[in-house]
Amino acid sequence: MSIRPVLFWFRQDLRIADNPGLSAALAHGGSVIPIYIQDESGEGDWVPGAASRWWLHHSLTSLNARLGQLGATLIVKKGPALKVLQEMVELSGAQAIYWNRRYEPSIIQRDSAIKSFFLQQGLEVHSFNGALILEPWEVQNKAGQPFKVFTPFWKTCLENLPQRFPVAPSPAENGSRWHKGPAREFAGLDVDALSLLPAIPWDAHFSDCWTPGEAGAAENLRIFVGRAFGAYKMQRDFPALPGTSRLSPHLHFGEVSPRQIWNFLAEVFHEDTGWIRSQYVAEIGWREFAHHLLYHFPDTTSRPLRPEFEAFPWREDSAGYRSWTRGLTGYPIVDAGMRELWATGWMHNRLRMIVASFLVKHLRISWSAGARWFWDTLVDADLASNTLGWQWAAGCGADAAPYFRIFNPILQGEKFDPDGVYVKKWVTELKKVPVQYIHKPWEMPAGVQKLAGVRIGVDYPEPVVDHAAARQSALAALQSIRKDGA
DNA sequence: TTTTGAGTTGTTCGA
DNA sequence: GTCGAACAACTCAAA
Numbered sequence: 001m002s003i004r005p006v007l008f009w010f011r012q013d014l015r016i017a018d019n020p021g022l023s024a025a026l027a028h029g030g031s032v033i034p035i036y037i038q039d040e041s042g043e044g045d046w047v048p049g050a051a052s053r054w055w056l057h058h059s060l061t062s063l064n065a066r067l068g069q070l071g072a073t074l075i076v077k078k079g080p081a082l083k084v085l086q087e088m089v090e091l092s093g094a095q096a097i098y099w100n101r102r103y104e105p106s107i108i109q110r111d112s113a114i115k116s117f118f119l120q121q122g123l124e125v126h127s128f129n130g131a132l133i134l135e136p137w138e139v140q141n142k143a144g145q146p147f148k149v150f151t152p153f154w155k156t157c158l159e160n161l162p163q164r165f166p167v168a169p170s171p172a173e174n175g176s177r178w179h180k181g182p183a184r185e186f187a188g189l190d191v192d193a194l195s196l197l198p199a200i201p202w203d204a205h206f207s208d209c210w211t212p213g214e215a216g217a218a219e220n221l222r223i224f225v226g227r228a229f230g231a232y233k234m235q236r237d238f239p240a241l242p243g244t245s246r247l248s249p250h251l252h253f254g255e256v257s258p259r260q261i262w263n264f265l266a267e268v269f270h271e272d273t274g275w276i277r278s279q280y281v282a283e284i285g286w287r288e289f290a291h292h293l294l295y296h297f298p299d300t301t302s303r304p305l306r307p308e309f310e311a312f313p314w315r316e317d318s319a320g321y322r323s324w325t326r327g328l329t330g331y332p333i334v335d336a337g338m339r340e341l342w343a344t345g346w347m348h349n350r351l352r353m354i355v356a357s358f359l360v361k362h363l364r365i366s367w368s369a370g371a372r373w374f375w376d377t378l379v380d381a382d383l384a385s386n387t388l389g390w391q392w393a394a395g396c397g398a399d400a401a402p403y404f405r406i407f408n409p410i411l412q413g414e415k416f417d418p419d420g421v422y423v424k425k426w427v428t429e430l431k432k433v434p435v436q437y438i439h440k441p442w443e444m445p446a447g448v449q450k451l452a453g454v455r456i457g458v459d460y461p462e463p464v465v466d467h468a469a470a471r472q473s474a475l476a477a478l479q480s481i482r483k484d485g486a
Numbered sequence: 487t488t489t490t491g492a493g494t495t496g497t498t499c500g501a
Numbered sequence: 502g503t504c505g506a507a508c509a510a511c512t513c514a515a516a
Contacts, residue, residue: 141513141514141515142514142515143514143515145513145514147513147514148512148513148514149492149493149512149513149514150493150494151492151493151494151514152492152493152513152514152515237495279494282494283494286494306511306512349495350495353494353495357496392494392495399493399494399513401494401495401496402493402496402508402509402510403508403509403510404496404497404498404507404508404509405495405496405497405508406496406497407495407496407497408496408497408498411496411497412496471497471498475508478509479509482509482510
């Protein structure tokens with residue numbers, strides 16, 4: 001009796017190591033055909049943005065090379081996933097399909113349909129957790145409901161976690177039963193044929209900042225834990241310092257999983273379990289919480305979790321929005337963040353809060369517009385985290401910022417970039433501005449502007465809004481949606 | 487069921 | 502300059 005092959009469908013789990021679905025496929029007994037499908041029709045309203053596609057291109061290229069070293073060929077396809085999988089099943093005679101789960105609403109819908117279709121056809125279909133510490137349905141409060149507050153959510157998670165997670169056996173340990181044969185056997189495409197790279201050369205500097213792929217992720221993790229993990233709580237808020245992990249895009253594409261990070265920390269710290277309650281691990285917890293919320297409240301990608309915000313008086317302001325996207329608001333810390341995003345496909349977390357607060361509170365432009373811009377420009381764009389982050393900033397989400405928490409872009413700059421090093425890196429026209437003016441350059445007297453080689457209002461804009469006035473206006477708008485109608 | 491304490495990341499004002 | 506209080510009311514989670 002010959003054993004028919006099995007398909008392993010790569011999605012947002014672009015790694016070989018500790019990949020539960022892949023490992024299970026390799027253990028099945030049949031030879032394994034690895035496949036990647038570009039299925040934009042399945043992504044609903046959230047087709048991956050330009051920066052994300054750039055990352056995906058390089059991550060797939062890297063995965064392809066790695067599989068080649070292992071003696072396997074990645075079959076790259078394009079089209080609706082169900083149709084492509086059907087073709088693959090017919091061509092290969094596969095008897096089983098394996099994948100790791102995703103949690104976006106439209107993807108859950110698509111994958112459920114695919115699963116029941118093939119089960120009806122008499123195939124085996126197996127899906128796994130390759131992306132989360134705990135899946136959204138594995139955590140609930142004592143009333144059996146999903147959590148809406150982070151602290152009790154994470155506390156509950158931590159009470160239910162092992163010291164180490166079991167590691168999925170690697171392909172070598174599984175005997176590497178890859179399907180042999182050229183990609184053309186299944187009419188596979190080159191990664192290039194997916195046209196993932198931007199048409200305009202906007203990504204010129206991305207490759208200076210990033211090494212997409214499993215090896216880059218592992219290296220990044222090693223360096224972060226070796227150098228910055230210990231001082232994370234102290235340094236993570238200072239964007240001029242290399243205080244953060246920069247693992248977010250690697251995590252989004254599954255080049256490394258949170259369970260691998262967990263196990264790595266457990267290994268590094270041995271008996272000393274203090275790391276479990278560290279600020280960094282809590283940030284991993286926020287990623288989990290974001291997935292928990294997206295799964296249980298799928299509408300939140302476009303609608304506020306707190307319904308009273310449906311009535312919030314957002315402004316239409318295309319000029320203001322444009323100044324925000326371009327990094328030309330006249331507030332140096334905001335502009336630096338937006339320019340870092342444009343240049344590198346990433347923005348420091350402190351800056352994400354500052355620029356988000358500025359868009360929704362100072363310009364009073366809807367958080368959805370900001371979420372869309374981030375979606376298109378972030379290499380780590382993730383529907384769960386992006387939705388949570390923007391609703392949090394706008395005050396309309398879970399654990400939202402209180403209405404009165406309106407970031408002052410001058411104070412935030414002075415607090416978290418005291419020497420202006422970060423601002424000067426990204427807003428180069430302010431390079432020679434004395435430090436006492438770096439976060440409020442409009443206060444520079446004419447003589448100082450001359451010495452600094454910059455004319456405010458000519459070489460660098462005046463503030464698009466006055467902070468105090470914008471603050472008052474935001475407070476009034478928030479007052480207007482109060483439940484008591486006062 | 488009712489009650490109680492608490493809730494990522496802040497700013498401003500006045501003493 | 503520093504410090505504490507005020508800034509809404511609500512909802513969540515658990516006792």
